[in-house]
Amino acid sequence: MTTIGQAAERHAAAHDPEPGPALPDAASLAMRAVHRAASDLRRGTPVLLTGPGGPLIIAAAETVGARGLAELSALATGPAVLLLATTRAAAVLHRPVPSQGAIPAGTASRGVEPKGIQESPVALSLPPALLDPVHLRSLADPVAEQLLPATPELTAPPPLAFAAIALAKLGRLLPALVAAPVAAHGVATTGSLPRQEAAAALLSLPAADVLAYPSTAATSLTRVAEAQVPLEDSSETRIVAFRAADGGIEHLAILVGDPEGLFAAGGAPLVRAHSECFTGDLLGSLRCDCGPQLRGAIARMAKDGAGVLLYLAQEGRGIGLVNKLRAYTLQDQGLDTLDANRALGYGADERGFMVAATMLRQLGITRVRLLTNNPDKLSGLAACGIDVEGREPHSFAANGVNDHYLETKAERFGHML
Ligand SMILES: Nc1nc2c(ncn2[C@@H]2O[C@H](COP(=O)(O)OP(=O)(O)OP(=O)(O)O)[C@@H](O)[C@H]2O)c(=O)[nH]1
Numbered sequence: 001m002t003t004i005g006q007a008a009e010r011h012a013a014a015h016d017p018e019p020g021p022a023l024p025d026a027a028s029l030a031m032r033a034v035h036r037a038a039s040d041l042r043r044g045t046p047v048l049l050t051g052p053g054g055p056l057i058i059a060a061a062e063t064v065g066a067r068g069l070a071e072l073s074a075l076a077t078g079p080a081v082l083l084l085a086t087t088r089a090a091a092v093l094h095r096p097v098p099s100q101g102a103i104p105a106g107t108a109s110r111g112v113e114p115k116g117i118q119e120s121p122v123a124l125s126l127p128p129a130l131l132d133p134v135h136l137r138s139l140a141d142p143v144a145e146q147l148l149p150a151t152p153e154l155t156a157p158p159p160l161a162f163a164a165i166a167l168a169k170l171g172r173l174l175p176a177l178v179a180a181p182v183a184a185h186g187v188a189t190t191g192s193l194p195r196q197e198a199a200a201a202l203l204s205l206p207a208a209d210v211l212a213y214p215s216t217a218a219t220s221l222t223r224v225a226e227a228q229v230p231l232e233d234s235s236e237t238r239i240v241a242f243r244a245a246d247g248g249i250e251h252l253a254i255l256v257g258d259p260e261g262l263f264a265a266g267g268a269p270l271v272r273a274h275s276e277c278f279t280g281d282l283l284g285s286l287r288c289d290c291g292p293q294l295r296g297a298i299a300r301m302a303k304d305g306a307g308v309l310l311y312l313a314q315e316g317r318g319i320g321l322v323n324k325l326r327a328y329t330l331q332d333q334g335l336d337t338l339d340a341n342r343a344l345g346y347g348a349d350e351r352g353f354m355v356a357a358t359m360l361r362q363l364g365i366t367r368v369r370l371l372t373n374n375p376d377k378l379s380g381l382a383a384c385g386i387d388v389e390g391r392e393p394h395s396f397a398a399n400g401v402n403d404h405y406l407e408t409k410a411e412r413f414g415h416m417l
């Protein structure tokens, strides 16, 4: 999420008479509230979600402490529950939990929104013995499991449960939240004084804004800086930085040669949509193939004369570095890369393609030859309006450590060779 430095820049931008992206005020304010709410969840502070069937007070099971739970209890007008993905709930209950079906129609469109967030969560009852920060963390995290003093039961999820989980995911937290109903209108007007004060201290935002955030943030990206950066594998290289209107995560485009010129002359430049991988890209981790794919793509573009490498801030297929490390621990216990994501409550792949499509559009490149083995990248970019003229395979030999990872991508993600 955003650093304090980024927050300061955002504050300055708010007073800039010409703040870059031309977003309507309402959309800008909505993004700001979502960004803040995700930060609140990260620091253990509850937030209020409003919308049909709400309001709902929520706090992240991973981060909430005694104070956050006290705030939640002070405002709750009904019993608290734990919202979880069905996969995580099944592990907690030691029995299968039927899928709750797709999310409400109209909140996501196929190929544009990440496929990992399509399923509705379930709710577990929280007997008083479990309403404790240590037990909640244990219920949320398959890596931190311990014996619990009480057994939760499946119960009906509140109507805004899906948006609550989506907010935790935006905060790159474990998708597990304590949630309780709050009286609609009752808090501000008829609640007791301590209750009114507690409610006033918390951020309240529409659930619909949370669901709209990924595509609003992606389409609000603008170019904020660029520079020549000669690379070992490509001497003629520029890096262009993109930032969303709320000052959120930045994405980079690495331009090799003159891809805009190639496109303008009627060509389809080589493009690679590369999701960042701290361990593979920077440290040379052998667990994945990201390092060779990154360097290999740039070298290939240099040989081809031109290309665009989109370096996307979508670490761990969109679950974030902390959760990827958790997923690695689960993989060391026997799960594959797909099931490890699911065990954490995340989808197999939480990435959206609108970020990459917007960056390409801003660069003026709308027809591409995509370097990938991943069929979802082809259909996802096409669904976001990019003309994918062809695919160039992008495979590297297994290294003795990542063999099973590559096999899983071929067998379970449908990767082409
Ligand atoms: N969650 C999770 N993410 C991983 C794992 N291994 C690598 N990644 C992430 O996967 C992303 C890299 O995926 P990509 O290089 O885009 O690969 P891809 O989707 O397999 O598609 P192509 O390489 O284009 O064929 C990076 O963000 C990595 O951090 C893992 O075991 N679990």
Ligand SMILES: [Zn+2]
Binding pocket: 277, 279, 280, 281, 288, 289, 290, 291
């Ligand atoms: Zn990697």
